[in-house]
Amino acid sequence: MSASDDPTVADLSEDAILARIFPHLPQGPGTVVPPGDDAAVVRAQDGRVVVSTDVLVEGQHFRREWSSGADVGWRAAAQNLADIAAMGARPTALVVALVAPADLPASWVEGLARGLAGACGPHGAGVVGGDLSGGPVVVVSVTVLGDLEGRVPVLRSGARPGDVVAHAGVRGRSAAGLALLGAGLPDLDPTLVAAYLRPDPPIAAGAAAAASGATAMLDVSDGLLRDAGRIAAASGSRIDLDPVDVAFGEDLARVSAAARAVGADPRAWVLTGGEDHGLLATFPARTPLPAPFRVVGRVLAASEDEPAVTVGGGAPEVSGVGWDHFAR
Amino acid sequence: MSASDDPTVADLSEDAILARIFPHLPQGPGTVVPPGDDAAVVRAQDGRVVVSTDVLVEGQHFRREWSSGADVGWRAAAQNLADIAAMGARPTALVVALVAPADLPASWVEGLARGLAGACGPHGAGVVGGDLSGGPVVVVSVTVLGDLEGRVPVLRSGARPGDVVAHAGVRGRSAAGLALLGAGLPDLDPTLVAAYLRPDPPIAAGAAAAASGATAMLDVSDGLLRDAGRIAAASGSRIDLDPVDVAFGEDLARVSAAARAVGADPRAWVLTGGEDHGLLATFPARTPLPAPFRVVGRVLAASEDEPAVTVGGGAPEVSGVGWDHFAR
Incomplete structure (x- = not known):
């Protein structure tokens, strides 16, 4: 195939690659100064901004034979959006740094942009900036901003004995x-494969939980037991989850x-599987x-x-209680 | 040497690595919710936030035999801070994603944290979040936030014929x-080597330029000619720089x-050398x-x-007019 049919990133200038990406990216209603300058400017209406960053590395978090560019873009956005939701905020904007091997097809990068757009667009978050570099494997580093809209941020440390533990989203499917x-x-159940390739966390539920008085919350990225343990540790309490058959x-x-x-073991997937990006929150009883x-458990x-x-x-x-990227 | 003397990142859990990093990181006066939750919360006093991202990749932007972890942390921070300064804003916070090969010494990562802190601390910017992953080479992806403090953002597009072109910082030394x-x-002139390893852009000059009425501004990361061309293109004007002997x-x-x-050719370094991260701005004449x-030139x-x-x-x-990371 000639370079003009499906050029690689090395066949194109940085500007030409960016020109292929930009048309796909949502601007977001909160964007004051769009991409193209040294930095973008985004609205932060209540005088605070929520910020989180997550990186996906080829060979660690995805394989190109399993995940298309659009899959990787979707997943990178979704897991970042979930971090904002877990604070009780609404996502407003993303910036994306991409490291690309010279032989990466430009069409893969365009797919990445489409995947980012697909995951962000419905939530009103724009993609407002980025950076591009060469490197030996694909790395997609996303930073996401969010707006608390005047709400108090929901931390991991606020769970109190007597609270109920609640979950939104799916478990074990990724x-x-x-x-x-x-x-x-993969053909045995393509919907489960899709749950891994394109997780669809309940983003709007995060702000709703904060508005309803959630006392603690996080995004379950490393497995239910491990992440429930983080709420328990930060809150100085313990958590009893309902039996898997009942709760999940x-x-x-x-x-x-x-x-x-x-x-x-399907129970192990539900209790320790990572990357579903559901929200685990605690609420005062009877909320x-x-x-x-x-409801999936109780704080004790x-x-x-x-x-x-x-x-x-x-x-x-x-x-086993979850992931460690450097564990042997 | 035993693992306990100088462990690699693979010898330690992710939590243990983070425990070595956190004590070095500045919090910043604008940090509302510090690292440790799903996301941080940072003040954005005037209801807007400036955001930019830049990535450094081993083998592309640095070599570990030339740059220590502290050098890379410093440089990653400095070039991001310069992007915020170039909008006329004051940097408030950074988040950092690190991709680390399994054999990377934990001391290198601690150095990275110290370098980030050294470059950020004096400017009041905190390091408020991060992510850590394995990978084949070191990748340091930084996103920086900034506060315009009520000022109008200075774009690349505002230069007008009759404006003067001005530069702050050094040229060609990196x-x-x-x-x-x-x-x-390297021993021929260690101060030049330091200018490459640890650029020290005039961060505070960005906000001062905006307050003085700068009409356009950018951070010179890709060489003076190329970046001056960007102001000219965005502004629909052209730029005549003073002779190198006069201006620089x-x-x-x-x-x-x-x-x-x-x-x-020393003139080529001054005109096209990248990564000094000085600020190039235009101002109405007689400002x-x-x-x-x-003053280093004029807008025509x-x-x-x-x-x-x-x-x-x-x-x-x-x-030649500057860098292209994929150019062959």
Whole structure:
């Protein structure tokens, strides 16, 4: 195929690559100065801005044979948007740094832009800036900004004994989809594969939870047990989750066939699978929960005799509690 | 050496690595919610936030045999701070994504944190968040936020015929330092090598320029000719720079011995060398310029018969106009 049919990034100048990306990117209603200058300017109406950053690295977080550029763009945006939602804020803008090997097709980069746009656009977040460099593997580094709209930020440290624990979003499906890809069985359940490739966190539920009085919240990126443990540790309390069949029966049912096919424990996927990016929050008892939050457990007083996180009153029945990118 | 003496990032958990980094990082007076939650919250007092992102990639922007972790952290911060300054804003906060090979010493990462802190601290910018991943080479992706403090953002597009062109900072010294490292002659002039390893842009001059009525401004990251051309193009005008000996006599003198040693043209370094991160701005004629800005040229009406950027009224005497990361 000639360079003009599907050029690589090395066939094009930096300006030519940017010219292919820009038309795909949403501006966002909060953008005051759009991309093209040394920096962009974004509205921060209540005098504060929420900021978080997350990086995706080829070979660590995705493989190009499984994830298209659009998949990677979608996922990079979605996991960043979830971090803003987890503070009780509304996402307003993203900036994106892309490291690209010389042989990366320009069409992959265009796909990345389309994926970013697809994940951001519906939430009103613009892509307002970026940087581009060469490098040995694809790296997509996204920083996201958000607006608390006057609300108090919801931290991990506010859970109190007596609060209910609630979850919004799916559990274990990203881990199931990844396992199907790894086993060469993506056709067994393409919706699970899609849950891995393009997670769709309940972004608007974050602001709704804050408005409803959530006392603590985070985005479940490293697995339910590990992330529940983070709320417990930050809050000086402990958390008892309802039995998996009760709290996550629908997720369990959805991943069971895939688990049988690859010889995995579906409960482990639900309890420890990462990257679903659901929201885990605590609320004072009897608070009407905003959709799609459902009660999945309770906050209890810390105790030296009990683990920080229990399931159905006992120690979790699975080993391993989540991801560590450098763990051996 | 045992792992406990100088462990690599693979010897430590992600939490242990973060525990080594955090104590070094400045919080910044504008930080409302510090690192440790899903996102940080930073003050944006005038209801807007300035945002820019820049990435440094090992093998593209630095070599570990030349740059320490502290050097890379300093440079990553400095070039991002310069983008905020170039809008006429004051930097308030940074977030940093680090991709680290498994064999990277943890001490290198601690150095990176110290370098970031050294470059940010004096300007009141905190390091408020980050992400960490494995990968084949070191990638440092920084996003910086800034506060316009009520000022109008200074864009590239506001230069008008009759304006003076002014520059703050050094020229050609980063290119000279890089050339000395490349020639194995760093001891010939360690101050030039330092100018490459740890650029020190005039950050506060950006806000001062905006307050003084600058009509256009940018951070000279890709070389004077190329970046002056960007102001000319965005403004629909052209720029005539004063002869190098007049406008940049001190820089020319400072790099001449190095140029002789490596057989380079010192004028080319001054006109096209990248990564000094000085500020190039235009001001209405007779505006008292804030220090350390000095007049280095004039804005003229665009003309089809003249190049967008001339030097002393004629075509620049050097070939090449700056960097392109994918150029072959």
